[in-house]
Amino acid sequence: MPYAELAYTILSAFAPEIPSDDLAKLVLETYHAARYPYARESVRAARVAPLTWLEPGRFGILELSNGPTLAFKDMAMQLLGALFEYVLTQRDTYLNILGATSGDTGSAAEHAMRGRARIRVFMLSPAGRMSPFQRAQMYSLQDENIHNIAIRGAFDDAQDVVKALGADQAFKSQYRLGAVNSINCARIAAQVVYYFAGYFQAVGRVGDPMSFAVPSGNFGNILAGHIARMMGLPIAQLILATNENNVLDEFFRTGVYRPRRSDETFVTSSPSMDISKASNFERFVFDLVGRDSQALTTLWRQLAEKGAFDLKTTPYWATIGRFGFVSGANSHEGRVATIRSIWKRYRVLIDPHTADGVRVAQQVADSRYPVVVLETAQPAKFADTIQEAVGFAPPRPAPFEGIEAAPQRVTELPADAQAVRRYIEAHALRGRD
Numbered sequence: 001m002p003y004a005e006l007a008y009t010i011l012s013a014f015a016p017e018i019p020s021d022d023l024a025k026l027v028l029e030t031y032h033a034a035r036y037p038y039a040r041e042s043v044r045a046a047r048v049a050p051l052t053w054l055e056p057g058r059f060g061i062l063e064l065s066n067g068p069t070l071a072f073k074d075m076a077m078q079l080l081g082a083l084f085e086y087v088l089t090q091r092d093t094y095l096n097i098l099g100a101t102s103g104d105t106g107s108a109a110e111h112a113m114r115g116r117a118r119i120r121v122f123m124l125s126p127a128g129r130m131s132p133f134q135r136a137q138m139y140s141l142q143d144e145n146i147h148n149i150a151i152r153g154a155f156d157d158a159q160d161v162v163k164a165l166g167a168d169q170a171f172k173s174q175y176r177l178g179a180v181n182s183i184n185c186a187r188i189a190a191q192v193v194y195y196f197a198g199y200f201q202a203v204g205r206v207g208d209p210m211s212f213a214v215p216s217g218n219f220g221n222i223l224a225g226h227i228a229r230m231m232g233l234p235i236a237q238l239i240l241a242t243n244e245n246n247v248l249d250e251f252f253r254t255g256v257y258r259p260r261r262s263d264e265t266f267v268t269s270s271p272s273m274d275i276s277k278a279s280n281f282e283r284f285v286f287d288l289v290g291r292d293s294q295a296l297t298t299l300w301r302q303l304a305e306k307g308a309f310d311l312k313t314t315p316y317w318a319t320i321g322r323f324g325f326v327s328g329a330n331s332h333e334g335r336v337a338t339i340r341s342i343w344k345r346y347r348v349l350i351d352p353h354t355a356d357g358v359r360v361a362q363q364v365a366d367s368r369y370p371v372v373v374l375e376t377a378q379p380a381k382f383a384d385t386i387q388e389a390v391g392f393a394p395p396r397p398a399p400f401e402g403i404e405a406a407p408q409r410v411t412e413l414p415a416d417a418q419a420v421r422r423y424i425e426a427h428a429l430r431g432r433d
Helices: 003-011 020-030 073-091 104-113 132-139 155-167 169-174 185-202 220-230 247-254 281-288 293-306 315-323 332-346 352-364 379-390 417-427
Strands: 051-055 059-062 095-100 119-126 146-152 210-215 235-242 325-329 371-374 411-414
Touching: 003 020, 003 185, 020 073, 051 185, 051 332, 059 185, 059 352, 073 095, 073 104, 073 119, 073 185, 095 104, 095 155, 104 119, 104 132, 104 146, 119 132, 119 155, 119 417, 132 379, 146 155, 146 417, 155 169, 155 417, 185 210, 185 220, 185 371, 210 220, 210 352, 220 235, 220 281, 235 247, 235 352, 247 325, 281 293, 281 315, 325 352, 332 352, 332 379, 352 371, 411 417
Parallel strands: 059 371, 095 119, 119 146, 146 411, 210 235, 210 371, 235 325
Antiparallel strands: 051 059
16 A cells, blocks of 8 residues: 555554545545655655565665654654644644654654644754754754753653653643644554554565664654554564664563663764653553553552662563563664764665664664664764764755854743643634644
């Protein structure tokens, strides 16, 4: 199937309240080639998410970064923007979106929501911790419905602010706050489609198992893979790759979940994964404990009190193998070496996050199955690391030339929920409820 038809087929299961004709139109408008013009080779430009084989039939990369901000987040965010606009128009109302980004979510969300009259976006990002390209993509937007807020701290600090304000039901209701992070389940549903698209391009015969390697920070993308597997897609392994912030790798190796404080979170050359508290991990653990909400509540209470929990000695850990997860972590030296080796061997440039996925897949993948790595972003967004790895700056599409020199508009605030609350109160969209 073309990607749009595949997306419609899968998303219909998640959105029964949207009339089928309306959903089909939204999906068709979102997933057509003109919105994803940046494929590596023009011959493949007609495919929204083409598969690039490095070793035919054995090892490849699913291109997910051909959209307007050169990151995989575009694939789900463009649909989310269309869905928001559809629902808000149907209900004749408005929405103030509050989100946090470690690099790519913010720009993808802002480019999907910019200019939409019924939406105002307040996007928090860690001050000084993204690449210059990532900052420019966000902060150079001059649309009046886009508000960038640089938080003095790490991504986890920004995410904590979002969660704190989202948990304040009175404030959330008064200002009609919505979410675009992978906290929003609609984004996860849209990401489920990646796995089906990759699978049908990769396997020779439907029903044969294969594996996916996923660079993981907030656990949203690989959670979508977990959902696809639970839906029946024959995924042999879900290979979780982290950088030096290896909280998730530690859990899948040891059973111990111990998020780090912001001052323990490393600033790395794969910055979109500089996360120590993954929002979506709780959703997987819910399945792991048999969808027992009381058991989940007990674990998160223990996490709040002791800073960690250990499942290794519980009956739950004995069942984790049925979910297909394996994991590993990578370092700066490892990702530079991987970028260099993939370029030398295959003449394919990959970004640092995708390099984490490639490196971990090479280390832990079961060789009986084909492996596809989900691409995170295009190399142009991380020029310094690419230069270090291969000795030249990555090419960038013409529309992005000189983006770092464009005027930027951003407000810096402390990592304090009350400070952000006051900013939203002063700038929020208000209208008829």
